[in-house]
Amino acid sequence: MNLEKIKLICFVFNKYFLLKALTSSFTITKKFIFSLFFTLICIVFTLFCSENLQNIASSLGILSFGILHGANDIKILSSKKMKINSLFGVSFLLIYLVVVFSGILLFYFIPGIALLSFVAVSCYHFGEQHWQDKLNDIKRPLPFYITYGSLIFLMLFSFHYSQVEEIIFRISSVHIPYQFFFVSLIITGNIFLGYIFIKLKNIKHILLEIFLLGALAILFYTGSLLFGFGIYFVIWHSLPSLKSQIKYLYPEKEDRPYLKYFKSAFLYWIMALIGLVTMYFFGTLPKDQYLSVFFSFLAAITFPHVIVMGLMFHSPNQNSN
Known part of the structure; x- marks a missing residue:
């Protein structure tokens, strides 16, 4: 083990003890603490x-919890709480599939605009999921959601510029210089810090969020592109989203809500997995293009999912349970 790895491991454990000190007198969810500690463990894992092993681990997480967290959109749309009716008698499933395939066609005909739209929508979606129950007193949180999500993406893109630039070029035929990501990261980071110091009242909450961003930055730097994205996507987005959806769909006293959620999502989850596996083993794409297609697939299913989650979070019955 070289000296740099030893120093980084010591740094990670120092962060853990600092985390314990920060949370000793501050009320924060156990899920947040577990996720943050798991992120620190993942940093050590990358060393x-x-x-290849990192990519396998992250792929398993994305294919399981990542895809599963979006597999119950139809059930959420059709739930009695949503209080919306299908258009002209057309099933929610058909409408949902039309939106998905529209996203695929968008990537095929105007990939540059499609990619930009995907990143922008994902930035908002990541920010919404992370902050939706922490900024209840803010009337117009959309700019902040986008800022936070942009900060996450820009950190990941800056640390893996060569690979990200290659993927962007394959999808859109557009070259983006490194300076664009770096300058955007600095500007977005300062906007985010200014916002939380103004809006958040508890200094320890502010320190925890900065602590998290520092841990994610180290993870993105030491891990592969897919691993960094996968850990954030699964641990910090998909699992909290699953919890929010289960709380929305099932009353607190309902028996085995997690099992019921899995059963209702199973068919759509399996269909998505079959599609990806078929593309990988029987498709005619060159091997070096699979990552680009994989992100395009995520984009296609992200567009309708973000709409559904937005409707759920803004439903008057969101907290009725």
Whole structure:
């Protein structure tokens, strides 16, 4: 083990003890603490595991919890709480599939605009999920949601510029210089810090959020592109989203809500997995293009999912349970 790895491991454990000190007199969810500690463990994991092993681990997480968290959109749309009717008698499933395939066509005919739209929508969606129950007193949180999500993406893109630039070029035929990501990261980071110091009242909450961003920055730097994205996507987005959806769909006293959620999502989850596996093993794409297609697939299912989650979070019955 070289000296740099030893120093980084010591740094990670120092962060853990600092985390315990920060949370000793501050009320924060156990889920947040677990997720943050798991992120620190993942940093250590990146120091000893190859990029291939990291990509396998993150792919398993994305294919399981990542896709599963969006597999119950139809049930959420059709729930009695949503209080919306299908258009002209057309099923929610058909409408949902039309939106998905529209996203795929968008990537095929105007990939540059489609990619930009995907990133912008994902920035908002990541910010909404992370902050939706922490900024209840803010009337117009949309700019802040986008700022936070942009900060996450820009950190990841800056640390893996070569690979990200290659993926962007394959999808859109557009070259984006590194300076664009770096300058955007600095500007977005300062906007985010200014916002939380103005809007958040508890200084320890502010420190925890900065602590999290620092841990994510280290993870993105030490891990592969797919691993960094996968850990954030699964641990910090998909699992909290699953919890929010289950709380929305099932009353607190309902028996085995997690199992019921899995059963209702199983068919759509399996269909998505079959589609991806078929593309990988029987498709005619060159191997070096699979990552680009994978992100395009995520984009296609993200567009309708973001709409559904927005409707759920803004439903008057969101907190009725």
